[in-house]
Amino acid sequence: MKLVVQVKLLPTPTQAVALEATLHACNEAATWVSRIAFERDVKKNFALRKLTYGAVKFRWGLGAQAAQHVIKKTCDAYATLRSNLKAGNYGGPGSKRYRRVTEKPVVFRSEGAQPYDDRMLSWQIRERTVSIWTVEGRVKNLAFTADPEQLARLALYRQGESDLLCRDGMWFLIATCEVPEAALKTEPVDFLGVDLGIVNIAATSDGEIMAGRELNRARVRDRDLRRKLQKKNTPSAKRRLKKRRRKEARRAKDVNHKIAKRLVVEAERTGRGIALEDLTGIRERVRLRKPQRATHSSWAFAQLGAFIAYKARKAGVPVVYVDPAYTSRTCAECGHVDKANRASQAWFACRSCGFVDHADRNGARNIQARGAELWRRGAPSTAPAPPRQRQGGAGRKRGVTASGALVVQAEEP
Numbered sequence: 001m002k003l004v005v006q007v008k009l010l011p012t013p014t015q016a017v018a019l020e021a022t023l024h025a026c027n028e029a030a031t032w033v034s035r036i037a038f039e040r041d042v043k044k045n046f047a048l049r050k051l052t053y054g055a056v057k058f059r060w061g062l063g064a065q066a067a068q069h070v071i072k073k074t075c076d077a078y079a080t081l082r083s084n085l086k087a088g089n090y091g092g093p094g095s096k097r098y099r100r101v102t103e104k105p106v107v108f109r110s111e112g113a114q115p116y117d118d119r120m121l122s123w124q125i126r127e128r129t130v131s132i133w134t135v136e137g138r139v140k141n142l143a144f145t146a147d148p149e150q151l152a153r154l155a156l157y158r159q160g161e162s163d164l165l166c167r168d169g170m171w172f173l174i175a176t177c178e179v180p181e182a183a184l185k186t187e188p189v190d191f192l193g194v195d196l197g198i199v200n201i202a203a204t205s206d207g208e209i210m211a212g213r214e215l216n217r218a219r220v221r222d223r224d225l226r227r228k229l230q231k232k233n234t235p236s237a238k239r240r241l242k243k244r245r246r247k248e249a250r251r252a253k254d255v256n257h258k259i260a261k262r263l264v265v266e267a268e269r270t271g272r273g274i275a276l277e278d279l280t281g282i283r284e285r286v287r288l289r290k291p292q293r294a295t296h297s298s299w300a301f302a303q304l305g306a307f308i309a310y311k312a313r314k315a316g317v318p319v320v321y322v323d324p325a326y327t328s329r330t331c332a333e334c335g336h337v338d339k340a341n342r343a344s345q346a347w348f349a350c351r352s353c354g355f356v357d358h359a360d361r362n363g364a365r366n367i368q369a370r371g372a373e374l375w376r377r378g379a380p381s382t383a384p385a386p387p388r389q390r391q392g393g394a395g396r397k398r399g400v401t402a403s404g405a406l407v408v409q410a411e412e413p
Contacts, residue, residue, distance in 0.1 A: 001313055003179050005153055007146040009130075009171035015142055016171065018134040020111075023166060025135050026070055027108040029060045033074045038105035043078040045071065061135050069115045069161075077106050113163040113174070121162055123175075125155045130173065132164070144173065153177050168246070182316030188273040191320070191375065193368025194263060194308075195327070195360045196277060196301055199345060202259050203360030205368040206266075210259045222248055252300050260307035267317045274312060275371025276305065277324035320379055322370035331355055332365035 011019060033052045037043050042051060049071050056067040081101065084090060090097045120133040128151075131140045146154070157177040165172045193205035201211035226244065229237040267274050279301060312319045328348075330337045336352035343349040348362040357365075 001179055001181050001310065002176060003153075003310070003314075004174050004176050005146070005150045005158075006172050006174045007144045007150065007154070009173060010143040010145060011139075011171055015139050018136040018139055019132075019164065019171060020166070021136060022134040023112070023114055023164065024110050025060045025062065026066060026114045027110050027112045029056045029062060029067075030070045030074050030108040030112075031105075032056075032059075033071055034077070034105045034108065037074060037078060043075055045075045048075060063120070063133060065117060065119050066114075066133065069117070073108075073115060074106070077108075081106065111166040113165040115161045115163055117161050121173075123154065123158070125151055153179065179314060181313050184316050184318060185271070185273070186318075188318055188375070189271045191273045191275040191368050191371040192263065192267045192270070193275045193364040193366070193371060194277075195364040195367055196279065196304070197360055197363075198299075200360050201255070201299060202263070202304070203358070203364050204263070204266075205361065205364040207358070207361045209358075209360065210262065211255050215255065218251075253303065256300060256304040256307050259304060260311050263308055264311040264315050264317055267312070268315045273318035273320065273371065273375065274308065275367045275374075276308065276319065276321050277327070277367060278321040279305075279324065318375070320371045320374050322367055322374060324367070327363045327366040327370075328359065330362075330366050332357070332362045332369070 009019075033048065033056065036052055037048055040051065042048050049068065052071060053067055056062055056070055057064065062070065085098065085102070090101055092098060116132065122131045124130065128145065129141050129143050131138060132142055133139075154175060154177065157179050158175050159178045160176040162173050162175040165174060191205075195203045197203065199213065199216060200209045201215065203209045222244065226241065229241045229244070263274060266272075309319060326337050329339055329341050331341060331348075331350035331353060333355040334350060334353040336350055338351050341348055341350050342359060344359075346359055347356065348359040349356045
């Protein structure tokens with residue numbers, strides 16, 4: 001399976017200037033190539049290379065490999081844009097979003113990611129340095145930092161291209177690794193049921209609650225601060241909102257990584273599989289009161305599911321997705337289904353047998369039982385492959401992804 005490792009570069013001021021000049025030149029060239037591709041409607045790699053390769057090398061002083069990567073990056077952006085349009089991700093042909101992305105060429109941010117192959121970039125893992133091509137010449141002994149696990153993954157499994165990326169004034173290299181999957185455990189002793197919710201992000205059939213009220217208090221504070229900043233609507237408030245958005249996204253990603261890791265480690269340790277709810281389309285199906293809508297829609301449950309899936313595939317832990325219908329109303333002891341069984345948000349009290357339990361744990365036990373039954377009937381592990389994702393470039397500008405694989409941060413908990 002493909003994962004990518006993100007390592008942080010530690011450039012000197014001189015090296016940072018060279019890296020910045022390189023990204024600016026490459027992305028300026030990519031924007032020009034994009035305009036040529038749009039005006040002449042030529043968006044295939046080799047055809048576009050005939051039109052732009054010489055000019056890219058001459059005008060921006062790029063090397064042969066860098067010029068080819070600039071052209072290929074542009075073609076990839078348009079290919080993904082076509083896929084998103086076909087999938088309806090920008091609405092119908094007459095919608096405002098659809099027109100906005102189709103009536104003008106793709107524009108690349110000045111600090112968007114730039115791909116590097118092994119001719120332009122060499123790794124010295126033991127010394128924790130890289131040698132990298134820039135428009136100002138080859139920069140050698142450029143230091144980077146990563147934890148031992150990520151260094152080992154780089155040394156053993158790195159393949160293909162790496163991306164140079166600048167984010168919030170910090171420099172990163174994102175390297176693709178082809179990591180072998182563990183053999184899937186075909187005879188799990190049982191399943192670990194996981195109930196996903198609004199108040200408690202995840203609760204297991206073992207009774208463990210992950211990311212509960214303490215996290216929600218922080219989310220409420222963040223939401224109140226966003227509301228105040230949006231009311232101000234000043235340039236400084238907008239800048240702060242942008243920083244807050246990135247900070248909240250980083251925290252949510254960190255929490256999701258920790259939850260996924262704990263679930264997979266526990267399932268692997270006890271020889272069990274993982275049973276999850278199939279929440280596809282839940283936001284369209286569920287109708288909530290207005291105060292609950294922001295809380296319900298503000299957590300990245302799809303990201304959490306993707307993290308559980310790829311960590312489970314890497315560990316060989318089977319994952320099954322079950323129908324979530326009535327799991328919160330069904331008694332895990334006697335199977336009685338009644339809306340009145342849900343005494344409150346936190347507690348479940350069966351009207352038939354009198355069984356009392358935490359509501360999320362009861363729901364997780366029902367998910368566990370359904371997962372075990374599905375597996376007994378021969379259902380395969382349905383853990384999906386990691387979603388393809390790319391950092392920087394046009395993907396940051398317009399939500400377009402070109403190529404790559406799921407990002408695993410070097411600082412992953």
